[in-house]
């Protein structure tokens with residue numbers, strides 16, 4: 001698939017199964033992330049790969065996050081425990097902002113989002129399905145600490161990666177007129 005076809009046809013897929021990306025594919029996906037635009041080359045990102053039985057460990061982290069918020073509904077806790085099992089591999093993309101006199105934290109967050117988007121597009125080009133997720137876990141300090149993040153870090157996205165199960169959804173072309181104007 002050409003780069004343009006990849007860009008025009010990318011879509012998310014919630015049902016992701018084995019096999020996940022192999023080591024070479026994962027390397028390509030992460031290298032694509034690291035080529036994202038980044039004002040000042042501050043490298044304000046950290047990527048944490050969660051695969052295999054470490055996904056259960058991440059599920060435990062999600063359960064603890066809910067419990068710390070006072071949630072004790074068994075159905076909600078079970079859903080949290082199983083959430084990371086929705087794909088064979090997850091990349092957590094963290095904002096690890098650098099103090100800078102001119103480049104604000106917000107701009108650094110945009111760089112991390114650009115990196116995750118590049119990773120997602122690289123996966124698409126490799127024929128690997130993906131889904132970008134956040135939710136309350138992304139900003140929960142207990143989750144961020146468990147991922148090895150620093151106090152002010154934030155998960156910009158959990159990128160779920162794997163083989164698409166079921167048909168790929170197709171999106172109609174977007175109407176340019178709604179979103180684009182000429183100054």
Ligand SMILES: Cc1cc2nc3c(=O)[nH]c(=O)nc-3n(C[C@H](O)[C@H](O)[C@H](O)COP(=O)(O)O)c2cc1C
Nearest residue numbers: 010011012013113130131132133134135156157171
């Ligand atoms: C920052 C960000 C956070 C997101 N968080 C979630 C999420 O927690 N749960 C979810 O179902 N979709 C989430 N999405 C949306 C999906 O990843 C996806 O983009 C959406 O379902 C539209 O599908 P498409 O990418 O095929 O157009 C998020 C997207 C972004 C950019």
